[in-house]
Amino acid sequence: MKRMSWFNVTSLTLGFAFLYLPMIILVIYSFNASKLVTVWAGFSTRWYGELIQNEAFLDAAWVTIKVAVMSSTLATVLGTMAAYVLVRGGRFLGRTLFSGMIYAPLVMPEVITGLSLLLLFIGIGLDRGVLTIVLAHTTFSMCYVSVVVSSRLVTFDRSLEEAALDLGCSGWDAFRLVTLPIIAPAVISGWLLAFTLSLDDLVIASFTSGPSATTLPIKIFSAVRLGVSPEINALSTIMIAIVAIGVITASLVTKRNAIRAEADTRAAERAQA
């Protein structure tokens, strides 16, 4: 095992303290009994109770989840198609424009994306609501999905697909039975990425939502503009907990699969010997 110098240990400790302390403090203060957010007055779950009874927040959470599920699913389908076209599509008219439109939304300031989509929706007379947010979120998420999926497609051994075609599969069957299972991890992480991007988005949702559809980030933003509130601390804690459980589970599953794959390879090698 390598020994780490005190400098590296210090920079890692300070760095991760900087990354995590603000969130840890937020979580601790969500259990504060006092309404004054910065004065500790004993442990209490009072704000969680008030949060559960706050219907405006619950409605917004429901809208947010609906939008996130719809937009991430649609974005995964479109993004996977786009990745396939970029990596396997060969030459076609307007390919440069196409790849430009895939990469540009990744670096576009959200205010511009939001403004331009809003002006489009108004221009064609589409009422703003859940549908317009879903359309907006799908558009930028599909680009992220396509980047994730195409990085997997590039490293993919094409002869496997060709073998399936030689053995009599139709193009669609070869995709469904060979390509899709292999790129599935990338497609799933693309979906998860699209889902969190949608859950998280404030700016684009603010531009494209109407009075009938308020998402959770819009609700949180208008509440915290007035200052820190204990209810928002409680809500944040719940959201942080969900993400932490999700990411830790995912990394444990990946680790277990890697160990299992290694064990399989070893067993195979032993069987051969």
Place this chain on the structure above:
Amino acid sequence: MRRFALIAVPYAWLLALFLVPFIIVFKISLSDLALAIPPYTPTMRDGIGDMFAAFDFENFVFLTEDDLYWRAYLSSLRIALVSTFVTLLVGYPIAYGMAKAPDEWRATLMMLVILPFWTSFLIRVYAWMGILSNEGLLNQFLLWLGLINEPLVILNTNIAVYIGIVYTYLPFMILPIYAALDRLDESLNEAAEDLGCSRMQAFWLVTIPLSKNGIIAGSFLVFIPALGEFVIPSLLGGSGTLMIGKILWEEFFNNRDWPVASAVAVVLLLILVIPIVLFQRNQQKQAEAEQ
């Protein structure tokens, strides 16, 4: 036929919901404010010919005349540049420490860097509001230490905006630098030291140049989104914080001046083209070098 559909569906989607909206923004930036619905003139209803005849660059001239916009663009550039530099100073040692960590820690350290990225951006910015306010934890701590006698005003100033940008974009800086350092061959540093370099010299002459691509990629990944940032200046910044994302928002939602908001967006986009093209080129060069 199937291939055509495969290309046409995502293509049409992006044309309709990405490219066409930009053309609309550009069109409206050439129009005039009007007390109507929609609040600009001319529209398609006036006839295509008349519409083109009525276009002018008045809004862009207006942007150069009112020094609010100039100052906002310059101040956004300054805030984005300074915070990118600070993020680099904070992020490099962390990435370096990760690359030097024992192998069995690396997966965990990597997960710890990525975890904040999955956590809501809004919440991570909000977390600082309670820390930086006048009666916040940072001031309480400093007062308790006796370092200060009265609370520092940090929240609602540009300092808070810098802290917010460095904090939220730090993972974007760490990951590319770590990727570059991870590939580094340790024997190169040993060779430099054998040939008479000090540890420090070997670091400056070998490690830094070889991690250049990571530094460049990380800096662009922080600078580009920081320039158009809206959430951080509006939650942590004060009335004196001028950032173009905030100006665009206010122009649209508070002043309801769509033509000027569109002109602000067009100019921001023109400013962003330079770093985006440079970033793409750097990525391409890196990809070619790897092959």
